Amino acid sequence: MDFGHSLLYSFIGMFVAMDIIGVLPMYLGMTVGLEAKRRRRLVNLSVMVAAGVAFAFAMLGHWIFKLLGIAIYDFKVGGGIVLLVMAILDLIKGRGDKEHSASTGVVPLGVPLITGPGLIATVMLQVGIYGNIIVILSMLGNFLFAWAALRKSALITRFIGVEGTDIVSKIAALLMTAIAFAMIRTGLFEAIRAAK
Template identity: 85%
Template sequence: MVDQFLNSFIGMFVAMDIIGVLPMYLGMTQGLPPKPRRRLVNLSVIVAAVVAALFALIGKGIFKFLGIAIYDFKVGGGIVLLVMAILDLIKGRGAEEHSASTGVVPLGVPLITGPGLIATVMLQVGIYGNAIVLVSMFANFVFAWAALRKSALITRVIGVEGTDIISKIAALLMTAIAFAMIRTGIFEAIRTSHY
């Protein structure tokens, strides 16, 4: 059970790439006083967590309604994850200027809870079950909240170059996870095929 939690946590941590989000968050909140900045972090993490939890809890129902099998999503989600990881490796995530009023939408979704995290969460529910996924999701969002609240300190300690390096390593790990998702999805599709 501990192994399952750790596997789930690490998969989500890599997909979320909160360390890679830090420089963008700092750019978005540059010049904001501490109180609105804290409010923005709280709201962004809550929005991101609610979206991820909804996909974890009702994702299977959506699949059933649309006639999508889990292996279809593994292949599709793996391709999306792979493209995101390759783009991240090639050019990095671009920091954009955002005001405090619009910061929640790009920060909460899609920067914290993006397609990669959604795909990871939905696939993990099928592997580990709701309880483990929700607990590791909660742990990841607590970590994300703490990292964003202490972002200035973290960036000062490891530097902008350090956050870039960590982001690139996370992108490399994401490509490996993406290939694993695509491979297992294809093998499952072949195994369950009735042709």
């Protein structure tokens, strides 16, 4: 397979694993009531953290997991539990009661929503298939796209209005619970298969 095709397949695989379009409603819900400057800072921080984590796992993931004695399915279950707890808190308290801080850019937006177990597994597998250069280029392209999509999400907020963003925030919290359960379920099934 030539360089161009390898790069394309790598990019598409990461794009599907990241699912930044699916993250947008959750990001809108998390940033209800935030001024534009803080929203931009949150996007910058979340994408930088997500990219840093993905890059670290692409280069060192196999050694990190081996050193800690964990598998991808362990990471899926753990990440899913963290996401589930945060989603339930958002449903109970509501976004308006939530204190927005820099940590929101780290958890859950940067990790595990943008860079979750699926993307981590994808980049670790792709390094073995395509090599470091192609994987790094694919990551750069995907994270630039994610950054641009999140930065332009303010247009959506203006379009749907305040009540619309409140509705989106509740739907986003429900979606987060579904994603969390899916992560936990697949992690548990993979663990059961590995134990046989």
